[in-house]
Amino acid sequence: MRIVVIGAGIIGSSVAYETAKAGAKVTVLDAGKIAGGASAASFAWTNATGKRPQSYFALNVAGMRAHLDLSREFGNAPWYNQTGSLEWYSKEADWAAQEENADQMRDWGYGVEWISKDRLAELEPEIDLSAIGKSPIVYYPEEGWVHPVLYSASLLRAAKERWNASIHAFAPVEAIDLSAETKTVRTVSGDVYEADVVINCTGSWADRKLEGVPSIPMASTVGVLGFTLPVASTLQRQFHMDDLDVRPDGAGRLMIHKISVDDVVPELGDLDPKGREAGLLIDAVRRVLPAVQPDDLESIRTTMRPIPSDRLTCSGWVPGVEGYYAAVTHSGVTIAPYLGKVIADEVVRGRVHESLADFRPDRFIAAKNGMGQRS
Ligand SMILES: Cc1cc2nc3c(=O)[nH]c(=O)nc-3n(C[C@H](O)[C@H](O)[C@H](O)COP(=O)(O)OP(=O)(O)OC[C@H]3O[C@@H](n4cnc5c(N)ncnc54)[C@H](O)[C@@H]3O)c2cc1C
Structure with missing residues (x-):
């Protein structure tokens, strides 16, 4: 064929x-x-959290498992990192929805752990715990990311x-x-x-x-990602706080995504790594990771998210x-x-x-x- x-x-x-x-x-x-x-x-x-209906959740879980298999097929593939991810919401108003989602995920067989701030400090000592306050923290151990x-x-x-x-x-x-x-x-x-x-x-x-x-x-939308210079950080796990997503991207660089920044960029184009959108990304990260400096954003890119x-x-x-x-x-x-x-x-x-x-x-x-x- x-x-x-x-x-x-x-x-x-x-x-x-x-x-x-x-x-x-x-x-x-x-x-x-x-x-x-x-x-x-x-x-x-790589995740299935919050994805609905259940058939779509199952498709994403099947993808996560297939990443493990493929990674073994290539012998510890250098593109795959299953380090788990951390999630918390700063506003109390969001805590009930977070718990409801975590319960649903667990009920569907997804790995969910509620962890203390002390445990978070052991896992990721560079996260400033004052950014967390009293927020409940969920750890999803099966999640990861790919290059x-x-x-x-x-x-x-x-x-x-x-x-x-x-x-x-x-x-x-x-x-x-x-x-x-x-x-x-x-x-x-x-x-x-x-x-x-x-x-x-x-x-x-x-x-x-x-x-x-x-x-x-299609109903594709613009996505904006920020990339830092190499930062002297040992962050291993991605974290998701409110609408902010941050993860290591290799060689000390961090990748930053924030949904509210996507919303202010209506179309694809070149963005200035010292511009307004970059400032929004870097300020949000610095509230959680003080090691990141104000002028640490190296590049900022826009892409279309393919969405049927x-x-x-x-x-x-x-x-x-x-x-x-x-x-x-x-x-x-x-x-x-x-x-x-x-x-x-x-x-x-x-x-x-x-x-x-x-x-x-x-x-x-x-x-x-x-x-x-x-x-
Ligand atoms: C900011 C952002 C964050 C995201 N975050 C996540 C996430 O955390 N987790 C997740 O699972 N997914 C995430 N996604 C979605 C994910 O990246 C996409 O679903 C995935 O990359 C789609 O891959 P693809 O191969 O379908 O598309 P693409 O990578 O866009 O590839 C399509 C290819 O088709 C080629 N092409 C187009 N037209 C033609 C033509 N006429 N002839 C020949 N070639 C053509 C293009 O050149 C392109 O290389 C995110 C996307 C964005 C933009």
């Missing part, structure tokens, strides 16, 4: 790796750099070296013809690739028109175009290794996965953009 995977982010790389491993002849085409889209600037927290670019590069290299996959960066696809006897994918530069199956892994670009196939309705229009994963055969499969999701860093495996099962081995039953593209059939109809 000849498969063309469009998009080489963390989803496309996972799909390419698993389908090649399952025996397919795989070609990967990306419009730009390998993992240069959302996967290049993702907080990349998505390293992940994608490693999986694509393995797909190429072990199973002869062919990888092409800077090869934007503009047309797909799955109706002709010879099914083809054509790039903007005119190169043509034959395929039995085409898998769309274009993330937030999935709502852009590709000639010959319907697009997927109903916010849930979209994975399955696209109705109306035989041989066309879509794999687009938010929380893609968490879900990717599982999605790669189940897509290889569905596409190459002809099995159907119940775990994807709630996430099929045919739920968008009635959407006005023509989903499910031939264009």
Whole structure:
């Protein structure tokens, strides 16, 4: 079976790796750099906390477990860190919701530990306990984070070296013809690739028109990430305080995300690491980690979060175009290794996965953009 995977982010790389491993002849085409889209600037927290409905929670948990398996498959993969994560809310008004969520997670089999401030001080001595006050603290030991670019590069290299996959960066696809006897994918530069199956892994670009196939309705939003200079900090675990997320990003750098900063940046663009948004990020971190200095922000990046229009994963055969499969999701860093495996099962081995039953593209059939109809 000849498969063309469009998009080489963390989803496309996972799909390419698993389908090649399952025996397919795989070609990967990306419009730009390998993992240069959302996967290049993702907080990349592997988690399922707060994710609903339960089928979506289960998909994320399956992703977390698949990360462990894949990491072993590569022998302690350098991209994966399961250090757990810490969560607290500064306002008492949020404590009941935090407890309700933790109870629900525990009931669904997720690892949840309530820890004391003393225990937190043992785990992360550089966190200023005065920033916590009387807030209850939850520790989620199964959570972690991933370096998505390293992940994608490693999986694509393995797909190429072990199973002869062919990888092409800077090869934007503009047309797909799955109706002709010879099914083809054509790039903007005119190169043509034959395929039995085409898998769309274009993330937030999935709502852009590709000639010959319907697009997927998306409600993608801008995400903003700050990266510090190397800081003399031994922080090992990510922490989540109110809408602030902070984690180590290697070599002493910290990665910072704050939802309220996303909200003040309406579109993609270059942001100044000394500008207003950077100030909001660095001030928020300094309230928790005093070791961080006011001018420690080295860079600030914006990316689109790929979010299908109903916010849930979209994975399955696209109705109306035989041989066309879509794999687009938010929380893609968490879900990717599982999605790669189940897509290889569905596409190459002809099995159907119940775990994807709630996430099929045919739920968008009635959407006005023509989903499910031939264009
Ligand atoms: C700020 C931020 C924080 C996030 N935090 C988390 C988190 O904590 N945990 C989590 O699990 N997820 C998180 N996410 C979401 C996660 O990063 C994404 O779901 C995931 O990276 C999507 O991967 P992808 O491969 O689908 O998309 P991408 O990485 O965007 O890859 C899509 C690729 O398709 C290519 N492409 C597009 N059009 C074409 C074309 N016509 N031809 C060829 N190639 C094409 C692009 O060049 C791109 O490389 C976050 C995202 C953002 C932006």
